Amino acid sequence: MTKINYKKNKLQIITFIILGALPLFMDSYYLDNISYFMCWTFISLGLAVIWGMGGILSFGQTAFFGLAGYGFSVISINFLGVAGVSLWSIVLALILTGVFGLIVGYFLFYGGIYDVFVGIVTLAITLVFETFMQQTAGPEYAIGTARLNGFNGMQGMPTIGFESIPFGLIEGVTQYYFMLILAIITLIALYKFKSSKMGLIFLASKEDRERVSSLGHNVQKVQLIAFTIASILAGISGILYTNWGGYITPDSMGLVSAALPVVYVAASGKKDFFSVFIGCIFFVWLSQTLAINGKQFAIIVMGFILVIATRFFPDGIILMLKNKLISKVKWLQS
């Protein structure tokens, strides 16, 4: 494990100080919006891990997003009133998602599925979930007391946290800080993962899988671990999203939703976690702003960003801007 050099990461530290100070002079409406943008960063960071580091492009991260969202809803609705339900239901939902990620990853990497076929399999999985959930409108589709509700999706899950403590519920300012701190922890953990031995093997496997494994490293195991990390990160996004809006719908696992994390990561710069974090917030903000005139306009612009980014900025727009900024401002470098 290498230590993080804080002198070299001034830009990151400044950004987080600014983000940390925002609640002091921002109205709760805008703060809630930024929380919404931030809840998408985890699924994007997960995609950046497998795609940016390992060259594994999954189109179906939304499957894990939805599984965690639905899992959290089903568990917490069934045990409404039991102490701390919203907290341990998160853990259970994430375990469920992680185990599912492990199974899918095992199936993929130990089954010798690579390149675009990983994308097709994961896309098929998320579409299976979407199609299944869409037709669960009838009363026969209920797990315990929780109705799955088909197209309309699930509602009525309790807010995460403790009601008895002031600011104990994950909403408003607490939600904002909760997500921010979780994001910082995730970023630091991912940087450590990237510079760990396992991370280096994973990075190398992108260039030449066979050579790395002929050097004696267990590539499949590393890919499996990275894929599971990515699925859990997607699950965190799913739970935070469900908690933020108080609902989860099958739409969140559809073809258009599945494209969005790919847009955020590709346009931001898949090789740099910090760029993905910032870019994700920026692009979700952008698409929300554009969606005021209709969701379709936002999606059109996202499509254009995706095409332009892959055609002209294959390393990502935000990463390029970040590098430009750092090279212009001497103080940030040392």
Place this chain on the structure above:
Amino acid sequence: MVFLFNIFYQLGDSLAFLLLAAIGLAVIFGMMKIINLAHGEFITVGAYGTVVSGKIFNLPLPIAMAFGVIVTIIFGLILEKFIIRYLYGRPLDSVVATWGISLIVSQSFLVIFGPSYEGLQTPMGNFQLGEFSYSEYRIFLIVFALFLLLLLYYLFMKTSFGTLARATIENPSISSSMGVDVKNIYTATFAIGAGLAGVTGALYAPTMTIVPSIGQAFIVSAFITVVTAGASPFVGLVPAAAFLGTVQTSVTFFYKSTIGLIAILCAVILIIRYLPNGFSGLILKTRSK
């Protein structure tokens, strides 16, 4: 007898849908190794081209269809020239870029034409067999799908363009040094794939309500058929479509159509895992033994 025909009709309908959905994608993926996620939107363009020209200019259906196909080919050529051309040899990037194109096109159609567009009337009549009534046009689609496949086989296997195209795909640099204009071959192959998608859109335009997300109905079927078919589309497409059609029709028959879709999605996941080269790989392996 009527029962048997009923099954044959349902199967044939499903087979034709899968074949026509996949055929353009199979050319682009099979020959160029480009994953075209905008394939469904090519079909949308073909369908809208047909319906809009048919409605506005009151064109007879075959001419409106031809118009739809030409519009799709032009659309494909423009995309190839400005975007796809730069992504040859970068398979993951080509997926991402074509996904972007797909978002742009489907949502633009939503903005321009609204959530649904009044369709054309299904041509040809119906015929009666026992107590059931069948559409003649659906039978025509089955025959046409097989005819299209034969035509493609002829084009890629028997003509000099086909030989050049296959040589280019096999080894672009050697072909280029032998004097083949590699760029033009790629462009032409892409245009053929786009044109075939346009044909599919035009053919199905009179049978369904035209909505901007019409491409999504095709793209999933197209992908699973191409993946099931494997590397050699001419060998694999028909058995793949027949297999998936059988799975879908029988599951739909016993449960409902959404479960049928889930069944073929699961089938394709298993095929990628256990038959990575698809049906064509299986067939070519047994033949070479």
